Amino acid sequence: MEVQLIKIEKRNDVSRSIYFLTPVLAIFxxxxxxxxxxxxxxxxxxxxxxxxxxxxISDLYGLSELLVKATPLCLIAIGLSFCFxxxxxxxxxxxxxxFGGIVGGGVALLFYNHDGxxxxxxxxxxxxxxxxxxxxxxxxxxxxxxxxxxxxSLMLVYVAKLLLDYLVVGPWSNPEGFNFPETRQFSESARxxxxxxxxxxxxxxxxxxITVFLSWLILYKTYLGxxxxxxxxxxxxxxxxxxxxxxxxxxxxxISGACAGLAGVGEITGPIGQLHRNISPDxxxxxxxxxxxxxxxxxxxxxxxxxxxxTYLGAETAQIxxxxxxxxxxxxxxxxxxxxxGSDYLLFFKIKFLGLKKNEL
Amino acid sequence: MNTKLKVSEISKIYPGCIANDKVSLEFGSGKIYAxxxxxxxxxxxxxxxxxxxxxxxxxxxxxxxxxxxxxxPLDAKKNNIGMVFQHFNLFxxxxxxxxxxxxxxxxxKELRVLVNDILKKYNFKIDLDIPVLNLSxxxxxxxxxxxxxxxxxxxxxxxEPTSVLTEQETDDLFISLxxxxxxxxxxxxxxxKLKEVLSLCDEVAVMRKGKVVxxxxxxxxxxxxxxxxxxxxxxxxxxxxxxxxxxxxxILKISNLNFKSDDPYExxxxxxxxxxxxxxxxxxxxxxxxxxxxxxxxxxGEIIIEGTSIMFRNKEIGKLNPRERREYLMAFSPEDRISxxxxxxLKIYENVxxxxxxxxxxxxxxxxxxxxxKEHSKKILSNFSVNTDNVELKSQxxxxxxxxxxxxxxxxxxxxxxxxxxxxxxxxxxxAINYIHETLIQINEQGKSSILISTDNDELLKLSDRICVxxxxxxxxxxxxxxVTAEKLGILMGGGSID
Numbered sequence: 001m002e003v004q005l006i007k008i009e010k011r012n013d014v015s016r017s018i019y020f021l022t023p024v025l026a027i028f029x030x031x032x033x034x035x036x037x038x039x040x041x042x043x044x045x046x047x048x049x050x051x052x053x054x055x056x057i058s059d060l061y062g063l064s065e066l067l068v069k070a071t072p073l074c075l076i077a078i079g080l081s082f083c084f085x086x087x088x089x090x091x092x093x094x095x096x097x098x099f100g101g102i103v104g105g106g107v108a109l110l111f112y113n114h115d116g117x118x119x120x121x122x123x124x125x126x127x128x129x130x131x132x133x134x135x136x137x138x139x140x141x142x143x144x145x146x147x148x149x150x151x152x153s154l155m156l157v158y159v160a161k162l163l164l165d166y167l168v169v170g171p172w173s174n175p176e177g178f179n180f181p182e183t184r185q186f187s188e189s190a191r192x193x194x195x196x197x198x199x200x201x202x203x204x205x206x207x208x209x210i211t212v213f214l215s216w217l218i219l220y221k222t223y224l225g226x227x228x229x230x231x232x233x234x235x236x237x238x239x240x241x242x243x244x245x246x247x248x249x250x251x252x253x254x255i256s257g258a259c260a261g262l263a264g265v266g267e268i269t270g271p272i273g274q275l276h277r278n279i280s281p282d283x284x285x286x287x288x289x290x291x292x293x294x295x296x297x298x299x300x301x302x303x304x305x306x307x308x309x310x311t312y313l314g315a316e317t318a319q320i321x322x323x324x325x326x327x328x329x330x331x332x333x334x335x336x337x338x339x340x341x342g343s344d345y346l347l348f349f350k351i352k353f354l355g356l357k358k359n360e361l
Numbered sequence: 362m363n364t365k366l367k368v369s370e371i372s373k374i375y376p377g378c379i380a381n382d383k384v385s386l387e388f389g390s391g392k393i394y395a396x397x398x399x400x401x402x403x404x405x406x407x408x409x410x411x412x413x414x415x416x417x418x419x420x421x422x423x424x425x426x427x428x429x430x431x432x433x434p435l436d437a438k439k440n441n442i443g444m445v446f447q448h449f450n451l452f453x454x455x456x457x458x459x460x461x462x463x464x465x466x467x468x469x470k471e472l473r474v475l476v477n478d479i480l481k482k483y484n485f486k487i488d489l490d491i492p493v494l495n496l497s498x499x500x501x502x503x504x505x506x507x508x509x510x511x512x513x514x515x516x517x518x519x520x521e522p523t524s525v526l527t528e529q530e531t532d533d534l535f536i537s538l539x540x541x542x543x544x545x546x547x548x549x550x551x552x553x554k555l556k557e558v559l560s561l562c563d564e565v566a567v568m569r570k571g572k573v574v575x576x577x578x579x580x581x582x583x584x585x586x587x588x589x590x591x592x593x594x595x596x597x598x599x600x601x602x603x604x605x606x607x608x609x610x611x612i613l614k615i616s617n618l619n620f621k622s623d624d625p626y627e628x629x630x631x632x633x634x635x636x637x638x639x640x641x642x643x644x645x646x647x648x649x650x651x652x653x654x655x656x657x658x659x660x661x662g663e664i665i666i667e668g669t670s671i672m673f674r675n676k677e678i679g680k681l682n683p684r685e686r687r688e689y690l691m692a693f694s695p696e697d698r699i700s701x702x703x704x705x706x707l708k709i710y711e712n713v714x715x716x717x718x719x720x721x722x723x724x725x726x727x728x729x730x731x732x733x734x735k736e737h738s739k740k741i742l743s744n745f746s747v748n749t750d751n752v753e754l755k756s757q758x759x760x761x762x763x764x765x766x767x768x769x770x771x772x773x774x775x776x777x778x779x780x781x782x783x784x785x786x787x788x789x790x791x792x793a794i795n796y797i798h799e800t801l802i803q804i805n806e807q808g809k810s811s812i813l814i815s816t817d818n819d820e821l822l823k824l825s826d827r828i829c830v831x832x833x834x835x836x837x838x839x840x841x842x843x844x845v846t847a848e849k850l851g852i853l854m855g856g857g858s859i860d
Contacts, residue, residue, distance in 0.1 A: 013757075106423045223724035226714065229707075236701040239663050240693070242684025 005354040014347055017141060020300065022347055023293050026339035027307060043322060050328040051321050052314035052332075062313065064199035068271055069312045072097070072263035072280070074305035075208045076287035078215045079259025081296040082252040085219070087235065090253060092138065092153025093260040094158035094284025096131040098315070100261025101268045102164055103130025105275040108190040108268070109183055119189040124207070124265050131261015132254045136158065139180075139253035143246040168275050182276035190344050192270040204266035211259060216298040218255075228252060259285060281312065282330075289337045308333060364390035364425060364515040364547045366411075373406050373418030380406035381417070382571040390515070390547040395562035395579070397552060397591055399648065399816065403571040404551050408518050411549075412444040412597060413437035424515070442516045443509030447524055448626075449501050451696035453494040460493055464508055479510050483537050498625060499530030517541060517858070518549045523557060523626065524650060526780070535561050553591070553648045555584045555855035567591055588851025590819050606638040606826065612810050613637040613779060614672040620655055620664070620834075628652035630659070630834045636814065637779070642805050644825030644842070645814045646850050652834040653814045654696070656664070657783045660812065661693040662686045674778060687718045694782035696814075702768045704755035709749075709767065710738040712756050716771045717745055737774070743771030746796070762793025769800060779806060783814040798824060818850050832856055 035045035036050070056062045076093045083090040104127025111119045165181070174184045192202035214282055219225040227248055231238040238245060271333040290308050294301030313328025362839060363367055366388040372379040372465040379728045381403045388394050398404045409415040411422065413431040416506065421428050434582070437444065438643075451460050457656050458473065465472055476489065480506050485503050493501060509517055519538070550562055558565050567575045567590040577591050613636060620630040630652050637643050647653055660671075662683040671679040673754035678686055683693065695701045703712040714734045717723050723734050738752040745766045749759070756764060765785060772780060786794040801811060801824055815821050821828055828845050830837040837853050849859050 221729050223717075223727050223729065226711070226729060227722070230704060230715065233704045233706050234700055236697070237704050237715065240661065240683060240695060240701050241717070242662065242682040242687070244682070 007352045007354055008056070008349050009349055011071060011350055015251075016349065020295060020297075022343045023295065023300070023340060026293070026336055026343055029339040029343075030332060030335040033173060033339070034332055037328075037331070041324065048069055048318070048322060052201075055183030055321070056310065056317045061199060064196070064201040065313055066306065066309050067205055069290065071202075071205050071208045071270075072267055072283045072306040073287050073290050073309055074302055075211055075263040075266070076260045076284055077294060077301045077305060078208075078298060079256035079288035080287055080289050080291045081215070081298070081301065082219070082228060082255045084211050084291060085296050086231045086233075086248065086252050088139075088142075088249055089150045090135065090138065090153050090256050091150055091288060092135070092155075092157050092284070093256065093287055094280060094282060095153070095157035096134045096197075096257040097264035097267075097280050097284045098132030098157070098160040098164050099134035099264070100127040100257075101275065101279050102167065103127055103261070104265030105183065105186075105268050106167075106172070108186040109275075111190060112184055112187050115189045117189070118179050119187070120192070120269065123190055123269060124262065127265025127268075128258040128261045131264060132258040134255040135257020135260070137252060139250045164275065165277055168277060172275065174274075178291035180276075183274050185274050186269060190269055191273060192266065196354035200271050202266075202270040204270050207262060207266060209273035211262070212298045212302060219298070224248075224251070272301065286333055288348055289340075290329070291331055293336060293340055308336070311336075364545070366421040366516055366547060367426075368407070368411070369421050369423065371407065371410060371417045371422075373410065373415065373417050380572045381410070381420075381610055384420070384568075384571075384573055386566055386576070388516075388547050388549060390545050392563040393542050393550055394549045394647055395550050395552060395558040395565040397555070397558055397565055397566065398568035398586060399553060399591060399818075400775045401570075401816075402568040402591075403570050405520065406571075407568070408520055408549070409445065409549055411437065411516075411518060413443060415441075417572060438512060441512060441514050442518065443512060443514035444507045444518045445502065445509060445520065445522060447521045449505055451493045451501060451504060452789070454492055456486060456490050456492055457496070458489040458608060460504060461508055461511065461823050465511055467511075475511060476507060479507055483816060485537075485538060497530070498525040499527065499533065502526070502530075502534070503537075509540075516547045518551070520551045521553070522550070523552070523554065524857060531557075553855065555587050555591075555852070555857060558582075559584065569848065578769075584855065585848060586851055586856045588855060588857070589848045591855075592847045592851040606641050609638040609640060610641050611636055612637075612674055613812075618659065618666070618669050618671075620659060620666055622655065628655055628834045631653055633834075633836050635829070635836065635839065637810050638807045639778075640700065640805055640808055641826045642801070642813055642824055643839070644821040644828040645812065645831055645836075646818060646821050646828060646854060647814075647816065647831035648854050649816050651831050653783060653816075653831060655834075656831065657693075657695060657781065657814055661691075661695070661783045684717065687716065687775070687777075690775070690778040692716075692780045693776065694765075694768055694772050694776035694780065694785055696783040696787065698765055698768055703756050703764060705755065707756060709742070709755050709756055709759075710735045710752040712767070712773050713738040713741060713752075716775070718775055721775075724737070741767065741770040744774065745800075762789045762796075765789060765793060765797060769797060773800070773804065776809070778809055780811045781807065782811065784816060786815075786817065786820060795821075821850070822847065828853055 022100065029050060035049055039045045040047035057066050076097065080090060080093055087344060104123045107123045107126045133351045134156065137156060141147040141152050143148045168181045168183055172183045174182060192204050195201050195203065219228065227243045230241065231243060245338060263283060268275055272279055286308055290304045293308065294304035311329045311332040315326040318324050318328055319326040368384060368386050371381050371384045384407060396404045399618045406415060410417050413434045416432060422431060424440055431437050437823060461476060462469055462472055480487065486502055493504065522534060522610065538548055552558060562579050565577060566573055567580050567587065568695060570592065594621055616634050618630060618633040622629055628651060645653065655664065659666065661680055665680060669679050670677060673689055673691065675690060678689055697706060714723050721737065723730055735752050739750065742750055742752065747766045747770065748763045759767065767783065786797050803810060813821065813824055822842065825842045827839050828842050829839040830850060832853060852859055
């Protein structure tokens with residue numbers, strides 16, 4: 001039997017512009033792949049893609065919805081970029097989002113018959129602290145007990161989900177709510193201000209933009225950012241330079257958790273207005289895709305969050321007009337990640353064919 | 362059947378270094394051959410050529426007078442050449458038997474019979490059905506040996522096999538090797554340990570700097586004569602002026618340092634004592650892997666041992682991390698310049714910022730002061746004649762010599778009182794080596810001290826005021842450099858003792 005011998009080699013120098021262009025390529029491949037799937041399902045692929053990606057944002061309401069969805073995605077992804085850049089694999093942002101929502105929501109309920117400008121900032125702050133504390137669990141376990149942060153942060157997502165479930169069904173459920181699993185509506189002072197009447201876009205977008213700017217500042221202009229960068233490239237060097245590895249792990253998890261917590265509190269005080277079982281359509285997980293699609297770069301993440309937000313909207317439109325389940329949105333998100341990883345592999349490695357060789361066995 | 366193996370005029374040239382220079386050797390079955398040499402002498406390259414891992418640029422290999430092509434490890438196996446590497450290639454979570462059967466084309470039943478025969482014949486005691494991770498280092502090595510024996514090897518090559526073994530395991534290994542040899546297997550034993558050569562081998566070939574410098578019967582050799590051949594004679598030509606430091610101030614003192622590692626590939630350090638005077642260069646010789654890495658990291662603060670005292674300029678620094686030690690005017694140049702001392706993906710000025718000391722003001726109030734770092738980097742590039750003035754260049758584009766100049770420059774521009782460097786000229790060309798050596802002599806002349814951990818004896822004899830040898834995690838007596846000869850170093854490095 002003859003076999004083709006293949007060798008995979010690392011490429012030495014990858015051009016920076018191509019590095020930022022491959023995500024765009026991945027998006028086009030996703031559109032192409034999506035077209036094929038729609039074709040197999042019996043739709044006209046062009047029409048279907050139009051329903052998916054153009055119709056949802058062809059009016060003002062659609063654009064506002066896009067920003068509503070992109071706001072939490074961008075915020076969480078920016079936080080995750082701190083972890084990922086320093087080789088800490090926090091994949092539990094969903095849990096940190098929910099826990100931030102729980103803490104923020106709890107405070108909002110506490111203030112439900114208070115009015116005043118101070119109510120919302122307190123809620124937002126408590127949400128951020130909630131997410132931060134929740135993210136510190138995997139960080140502390142990693143630094144002091146050598147646990148794997150991937151497993152711990154992932155499993156804590158289910159802890160947070162079940163805790164939320166228990167709260168909205170039990171102690172925090174609305175006394176006038178006919179046993180629906182939800183809390184009271186928050187008071188007006190506990191809600192994010194709406195930016196334009198009739199649209200759902202809210203002030204949370206400013207929190208996101210400020211966070212993006214601060215993150216850029218921290219990552220590229222501060223000593224902390226420099227340490228994160230060095231640790232991500234070479235832990236050996238970070239150790240040799242004397243950076244406090246343990247403290248840094250905890251700091252990046254705290255930043256990341258706070259961002260996820262902010263996203264959670266932004267959702268419940270923004271479009272939702274109360275706590276119930278499904279405060280997040282897996283924003284915390286999808287943000288992982290956003291972070292990598294944006295190359296862990298603050299500006300890149302803004303664009304990536306808009307594109308991935310579009311898959312959420314597209315899935316809803318497609319459900320209405322094409323009667324396909326809204327989970328097609330997740331299929332598209334999966335395809336983006338798949339094509340991104342695929343093109344990255346080819347970007348960083350080259351495959352060499354060494355010719356045919358007789359197989360001895 | 363008799364086996365004859367011959368390598369003829371083998372040359373292998375790597376960029377900047379001739380690993381094998383027209384090496385010719387002959388081996389015949391029934392004997393155990395030692396291939397002796399320091400690190401970088403070329404013995405590993407030669408056995409990699411014999412096992413098909415590396416292709417020679419020139420020369421031929423003959424097995425029983427027939428020229429053979431060894432283009433891949435598979436070719437070596439086909440020609441019945443078996444090889445046991447220093448680091449094991451076993452799947453830890455698979456059982457012993459599974460590890461053996463992966464590599465074999467025999468049916469499991471046949472294989473088990475065969476393996477059991479081998480176990481019985483050589484009196485190996487290994488349970489075939491437990492996972493490899495439960496085995497000791499010696500047992501893992503036996504699995505590797507069995508893997509070779511299954512194929513009925515004519516030649517068995519052992520690369521530094523005792524480096525991970527206990528003394529008892531070493532004795533067992535020698536008994537087995539002698540038995541294999543009796544059974545007609547030609548054994549080539551690569552080592553730098555002189556005693557092992559004398560107790561195990563029949564013939565010894567010594568390599569130095571890519572060349573075979575001697576082939577002889579071990580009966581005619583002694584530890585001293587082998588050491589001499591291994592490290593080379595008349596090296597003491599260029600030597601620094603030795604100073605008398607009797608009245609100088611003591612700058613560093615470490616007493617009773619013990620280090621025990623959980624990692625079997627790391628070396629434990631035993632009851633280490635050293636002291637250093639102002640302006641002095643202390644050389645630490647040794648074959649690599651005898652604890653130098655661990656010692657360097659303990660000096661730099663990358664490893665911190667609770668309860669051990671390190672006094673530097675009358676201050677206790679044992680608990681401080683590398684950055685904090687720098688504040689006390691220590692500087693460090695690690696062995697791995699490519700991925701530890703600098704990050705290849707970072708720009709030159711970013712790599713300079715790795716040595717962040719308080720007075721540098723690289724980071725003011727937590728913010729990066731790019732201007733300051735760049736100015737400082739420019740100064741390093743010109744003061745230490747690095748072959749570029751572009752601080753934005755990624756350091757992966759610097760040659761080894763220029764990168765090392767940058768690193769030494771970064772460490773020295775703060776005028777540290779002590780520089781600890783580990784193999785600072787490893788892999789560099791002559792020009793860069795001279796530059797680094799001159800720099801190191803210069804700092805001593807300026808009254809600064811240095812610790813030079815090196816596997817290069819020429820370098821040590823040239824630069825040190827006092828020298829000691831590290832062997833299996835223990836330091837020898839510290840000797841004045843003018844009383845030290847290459848021969849003495851060779852004996853101590855090979856585990857022997859002098860007077």
